[in-house]
Amino acid sequence: MSEQEQARWYVIHTYSGHENKVKATIEKAVQSRGMEDLIQNVAVPVEDVVETKNGKEKIRQRKVFPGYVLIKMIVTDESWYVVRNTKGVTGFVGPNSKPVALTPEEVENMGVEKTETSQAIIDLSIGDKIEVTSGPFIGFSGTIEGINPEKKYLKVNISMFGRETPLELEFAQVKKQND
Structure with missing residues (x-):
């Protein structure tokens, strides 16, 4: 039972280029519906990239997984509905768009959630x-x-x-x- 009640990380597939808009829309829906306990975190992983243009170096952020948003949530009918029906979301990553939780190793490798021990x-x-x-x-x-x-x-x-x-x-x- 506690496994079901514990929030886990899932991957949502989105239209490419809509990742930040999807993140903002989900966060707004969570706040307006008071679902902070069910949907705890929404992340678009980015990395810093050094680009050289006209001889000048510039650091910009690039999405690590274009077309995907990571979400930490407890899957219930309501939370699944909110995420699945967000404009720009095409579905959860998993068989038949059923959410499949990431393993703790995958979460750590993606650098989404920092644990206190990794400080x-x-x-x-x-x-x-x-x-x-x-x-x-x-x-x-x-x-x-x-x-x-x-x-x-x-x-x-x-x-x-x-x-x-x-x-x-x-x-x-x-x-x-x-x-």
Whole structure:
């Protein structure tokens, strides 16, 4: 019984480009109907991407799963009806549009829900020298210019091709250099 009453993460298929509109519409419906206990969270996972245009680097957010919205909810007839009949929603991901819950591993891998145990304790501060340990810039060294503990990102300047290049890196992608 408690398994049925516990909120789980599900995937909703939407029209591509309508993800944020669907999220806002569901959140508005939840608030107006007082269903906060049934539909607890709606998420559109995004990642930061560095784009170069006319020689200038720009960081923009890109949807990780275009055409999909993640929702944490307790499936009841009412909650299913609200989500399924939201404009822009084509259905739940699962056989015959029946909701199939994501496993805890899938939720963690998608980075949608941060658990308290995954909070990283970092010994980094602005001005520290770091070395990139993973990703496309592996082996490069740089200086920390900013820290975002909520998103677990660092703003780092690395020296590349004879000039300083700003990057956003995850905590796990760097290690502090020993002076």
